[in-house]
Amino acid sequence: IMVAKIGVLKCGNLGTSPVIDLVLDERADRPNVEIRVMGSGTKMNPEDIEFVVPKMLELDRDFVIFISPNPGAPGPARARELLSEADVPAMIVGDAPGLRVKDEIEEQGLGYIIVKADSMIGARREFLDPTEMAAFNADLMKVLALTGAYRVVHNTIDAMIADVEAGKEIELPQLVITRDVAVEAADFKNPYAKAKAMAAYEIATKVADIDVEGCFMVQDPEKYIPIVASAHEMMSTAAKLAEEAREIEKSNDTVKRTPHGKEGETLSKEKLLEKPS
Amino acid sequence: IMVAKIGVLKCGNLGTSPVIDLVLDERADRPNVEIRVMGSGTKMNPEDIEFVVPKMLELDRDFVIFISPNPGAPGPARARELLSEADVPAMIVGDAPGLRVKDEIEEQGLGYIIVKADSMIGARREFLDPTEMAAFNADLMKVLALTGAYRVVHNTIDAMIADVEAGKEIELPQLVITRDVAVEAADFKNPYAKAKAMAAYEIATKVADIDVEGCFMVQDPEKYIPIVASAHEMMSTAAKLAEEAREIEKSNDTVKRTPHGKEGETLSKEKLLEKPS
Amino acid sequence: IMVAKIGVLKCGNLGTSPVIDLVLDERADRPNVEIRVMGSGTKMNPEDIEFVVPKMLELDRDFVIFISPNPGAPGPARARELLSEADVPAMIVGDAPGLRVKDEIEEQGLGYIIVKADSMIGARREFLDPTEMAAFNADLMKVLALTGAYRVVHNTIDAMIADVEAGKEIELPQLVITRDVAVEAADFKNPYAKAKAMAAYEIATKVADIDVEGCFMVQDPEKYIPIVASAHEMMSTAAKLAEEAREIEKSNDTVKRTPHGKEGETLSKEKLLEKPS
Amino acid sequence: IMVAKIGVLKCGNLGTSPVIDLVLDERADRPNVEIRVMGSGTKMNPEDIEFVVPKMLELDRDFVIFISPNPGAPGPARARELLSEADVPAMIVGDAPGLRVKDEIEEQGLGYIIVKADSMIGARREFLDPTEMAAFNADLMKVLALTGAYRVVHNTIDAMIADVEAGKEIELPQLVITRDVAVEAADFKNPYAKAKAMAAYEIATKVADIDVEGCFMVQDPEKYIPIVASAHEMMSTAAKLAEEAREIEKSNDTVKRTPHGKEGETLSKEKLLEKPS
Amino acid sequence: IMVAKIGVLKCGNLGTSPVIDLVLDERADRPNVEIRVMGSGTKMNPEDIEFVVPKMLELDRDFVIFISPNPGAPGPARARELLSEADVPAMIVGDAPGLRVKDEIEEQGLGYIIVKADSMIGARREFLDPTEMAAFNADLMKVLALTGAYRVVHNTIDAMIADVEAGKEIELPQLVITRDVAVEAADFKNPYAKAKAMAAYEIATKVADIDVEGCFMVQDPEKYIPIVASAHEMMSTAAKLAEEAREIEKSNDTVKRTPHGKEGETLSKEKLLEKPS
Amino acid sequence: IMVAKIGVLKCGNLGTSPVIDLVLDERADRPNVEIRVMGSGTKMNPEDIEFVVPKMLELDRDFVIFISPNPGAPGPARARELLSEADVPAMIVGDAPGLRVKDEIEEQGLGYIIVKADSMIGARREFLDPTEMAAFNADLMKVLALTGAYRVVHNTIDAMIADVEAGKEIELPQLVITRDVAVEAADFKNPYAKAKAMAAYEIATKVADIDVEGCFMVQDPEKYIPIVASAHEMMSTAAKLAEEAREIEKSNDTVKRTPHGKEGETLSKEKLLEKPS
Numbered sequence A, B, C, D, E, F: 001i002m003v004a005k006i007g008v009l010k011c012g013n014l015g016t017s018p019v020i021d022l023v024l025d026e027r028a029d030r031p032n033v034e035i036r037v038m039g040s041g042t043k044m045n046p047e048d049i050e051f052v053v054p055k056m057l058e059l060d061r062d063f064v065i066f067i068s069p070n071p072g073a074p075g076p077a078r079a080r081e082l083l084s085e086a087d088v089p090a091m092i093v094g095d096a097p098g099l100r101v102k103d104e105i106e107e108q109g110l111g112y113i114i115v116k117a118d119s120m121i122g123a124r125r126e127f128l129d130p131t132e133m134a135a136f137n138a139d140l141m142k143v144l145a146l147t148g149a150y151r152v153v154h155n156t157i158d159a160m161i162a163d164v165e166a167g168k169e170i171e172l173p174q175l176v177i178t179r180d181v182a183v184e185a186a187d188f189k190n191p192y193a194k195a196k197a198m199a200a201y202e203i204a205t206k207v208a209d210i211d212v213e214g215c216f217m218v219q220d221p222e223k224y225i226p227i228v229a230s231a232h233e234m235m236s237t238a239a240k241l242a243e244e245a246r247e248i249e250k251s252n253d254t255v256k257r258t259p260h261g262k263e264g265e266t267l268s269k270e271k272l273l274e275k276p277s
Ligand SMILES: [Mg+2]
Pocket: A159, A160, A162, A163, A171
């Protein structure tokens, strides 16, 4: 079998970061992918990038994915330069601030996926300890999973894997995962489930504005602590709405599942007890 | 400032894997840590280990953390050999199956953290697609965060970081995060919140038995699909119970927060509007 | 007792419309107010305004309140002209679109209250029947009540009533009820209750954008029906969050209540079994 | 088009009052109705009635609706006299106490709609401030909307509108909206949704007895405050049950919607994405 | 220790029947009571009574409790005759229909406890199978437990036990457990918890009227099946409200507990981790 | 009609005890059963058994059921001896500890039903007062009802009744009600409802381990009180999961009901408004 060798660079953390490698091989039994991950934890300064990206470029990869918050920030900008210069096909995965550098990314010959609902966290010391950080990411992951956003991510990368298997030049994606793109992939059978997922996606997307306000625009702790706390309450209620959407589909046994098959192809099924095909 | 250079190796995915690096530097502003992460996605076969571990050992690290499901499996066993031979202090983070090789880990001069509630997922193709995988991990992360398990993880690693800063020989942890160890760190003020968190931890722990039954002991899809589906229902209800615990503490403004301070020390606070100290 | 004679004109329906007269005399026992309401139901075309406003101006009122959606629309614009010409002090109550004509209102010598979270409804025939309309308004009323917005409305009008009682020239309000203005009045004792109410206010505010998209910007029913349905799901989840805020204050017996007293003054209390004073 | 000119008199507030005009023209685009509303806020004393009713009778209306709590109270009784003497067809809308004067209303040649679940509020100063009043009305509106009561109201008045359009003498309704009348109109497809709505209607109806006890029969604040508070808890739980009924119908995409059409006729549909016909 | 020998006769099933013996000795370690139970399952016809009551009267009991639905029905009436003739002190425990024979019970020299919220079940074959019966009883037990009704039952019987221990003539209770009697015993610290429990008690009490309507007054299955189903929905929502009351007290660690002590005396405590005294 | 005369002995309390007689005749109208119940309340010491069992054996019964916690305990062991010696067919109903004496029961010629999820209660004085006991039993009954366990109990005993009616030798059951046996009888149409019920059964089963730990293995109140409290939180969350399973089936009108018919046969139906057949 032709194995697509994928490099994943994780500098700083997005809601999509923890799963971007996992969604490509959810049961660790996909024969046609070999994934190497390198990262710098939550830090994404230029010096972190300058260590990690070259490290990855030492490896023989069919394509490389660089995922970080804010593709316009200094670190991620440096990463784009390094990847653009390298001759390996590369793609940037980022959040809404990435929309401001979309064209630059295209000019650099890089692909991109912008996940609009993958909102920034409430990063204030009085509020965000490791526990709160993990709880926020859990809610964000629930939203991105159940609204279909993660399915768009793996469908898009699976297409690149297919190009590799077909010996074709990899068509780098230029994709913004909007509310409608996400729920389209979620493939809800019930229209109210779809409506709830759309609502969840919109609320999650709005969280970014509130955390920007709380982290950058308001300097009085008495004010910014409740603001970032309210942003996390919004993400948790978005997660509940996304779960309500899923519970409706479960109640009708119409949950769309798209597992990877034995040869690494993407299968699909609906009834729980059905074989995927 | 004395910077602790940490290496994190992620082979295969545990509920703790996505956050083990993030909890050490939740706002990416901790001056005394530099983290380099390498991993192989969901795969954890010996060949993945044999690539990733040596790659990390090329770097100059103060200590290395290897996190994977089932420390007794072939891949993780190979990693332990490589790390044991290397002269860098190293620690294994794993789930309940790791309890069976605890002594061997000690003999190999490696530290360990076993997270009992970090249960195996329902890895059956008819059920586990990337979306279900991410949703399960979101619930598991919510449990491990709100029951205090993640706080034990970062407290333990912070102690190693403190050893590095103090120029001392790193005292490698030998720790099993049980229900009581986790909720102790969660530091609930309300006894019923503590009881709900304990219940969440027990239910999450039990999920492993059900997924082992569904993935390895029952071969009829008509039977094993509902079994793994029921395991995921248990994890989601555990997450709800953990949230109930958190909501009680929020209702009394007694949520314990332990953020990292400007110098990378661990601070703590209780009232939301209070300054951590 | 000096009785403030108030005129309320309701043309078209806002979330605040049904209660703007009720909040001034919640138990119908306030001796210092006499309210006369005139309106045209949901219609707010110029001809409706041209009937109703003059009708009210025939009455001897100390001040007049005109409440309608979108103070910039033709009907409401006509009302502002008529009220501006009349010599009775008058005030406009509207939703976010009113922000665009704020200055014009001031120039017309009219007061105003803009309620930012009082969002437009999903007015598409395939979705909005009378039952859905009432259900949406019930959720919106719950948000505006429990986030403190209605308290700001009655405090503001009570001040005008006080001017009348004091024989003073009525100081016409120029007020935008933002998230922070609302929750300030709600006077939450628990910071997480405040955060949940702030989240509810933001979500309710965002509903307007979604309904504008569904009612005016998207013309394909297959697309706009789920969009307006998702807007109503957002309002219902905002109502639940506002209720969670209230439940926290109830759990601590710290619900702030501001009833009108025997002489029509505004009292306040916290403990449920306490006498207001 | 033949336009039915309707007069609505709102003296005092019922759960049905805020919407009785709105349900006739939910999107403000019904060509065959012109509604003029006059009211006296929460007050419903004879002097309020003696001002407002004659004011309305000055207008040329096809029929007039007088809605108030307790049609037997002095104010509403005076209104019935005035309307009975006037030669315009008129109808009384009231709550359960109205059942005691049903025959008198008939003798006066007036129509009536009694809404049994439209229960009196907990009107005690220590409990009912404007915020609590609005929250109660929000729950009551949710019950009356989702159990079908409001649909009976607009169907009934639509029949009068149809008489006007047909140039026929208006057949004044003599209708008590009981539990069964309401849920019949709600047209639930799922029998458990119907059962939940029936339960919600019964609980909402029972609220009146509890508020009568708390407001009139018990004079010790230590006793009557918890009683009226418990009445409001009953209404909020009735609202949740009504929502559960709606969520079941949404989960099967069988929500019955009866929007008004372009010519003001009443259409109906079931599937969310279906065109009403 | 002086042991009170108690006889419990269970003919037919009330919500209080399953626990009336259990609440006297909740941990089976109360030294001063010896309980003998005899019953006839759900049947309560005269022939069942005529077997079971004499059987019990053969035993040497300090006092006998006869618990059944509807103390006025033929079977229970027969039991009252038999017990009245016997010279052992005896008490009747029943539901609201017992209020009609209260005086007769007193004349017969029997004590009584009437539990007003212990409502009749929806006993229609098309609806009530053994599973539905058990689920209803579970909800009813939750209401009677958490509203304080069961505490009144055991406090009352404990007083009779105390009389036996003191060698005094047993003072037979004449008690109607109303809403206020129940919540008094529940001893809520938070007034909103008390209000929710009161609401739960009222809703549970109302269930009887609905089941009487569904079981005896309506003969068309199309009508009576939804009616009894709605009664069960009311009991389940009453249980949820009672749980909300308990959750508030848990959130403040003020749950009143009244366990029996080592010598069988009744202790009490509030904080969970406190010793009862 | 041939009437099966059944004796039920209740010594000590299991979750199944309160209903084991009720499920055989849920509407007290089953002509072919006559049930006599005798018990000793919560006490199950040898002296209680030695009174109650012989008392029952005085009666002419077709078969006798002895239900108690822990069939291996001294009291229940004594009961088994007495019943084994008697020539009436007899059956033991117990909880998981009974699995240890399963063979002995068989050798004694007794039938048995072991209900695995019928877990022991948190019997610590500081925690378990009569109210907490009743609340736990309510949750346990909800789980055993809605997961199908109680249906297995009555189906099994109905088969013995059928043997009696057929004049055949009663085939004594040898049955362990596992998770799969229970949900099989619940006959869920929706696979996710089945998965939720399976999860509820597993969590309820696990409660026993936690209460054993809290009641027997840990002696420090500071530790064992939270442990038994967490066990009760697990049972309450299991009850919620079981309710979710039921709500899915209700949403599709596929709730399986197995009422007893006019001749005492077991009927079944699915649609709520359907006649059982
Ligand atoms: Mg391609």
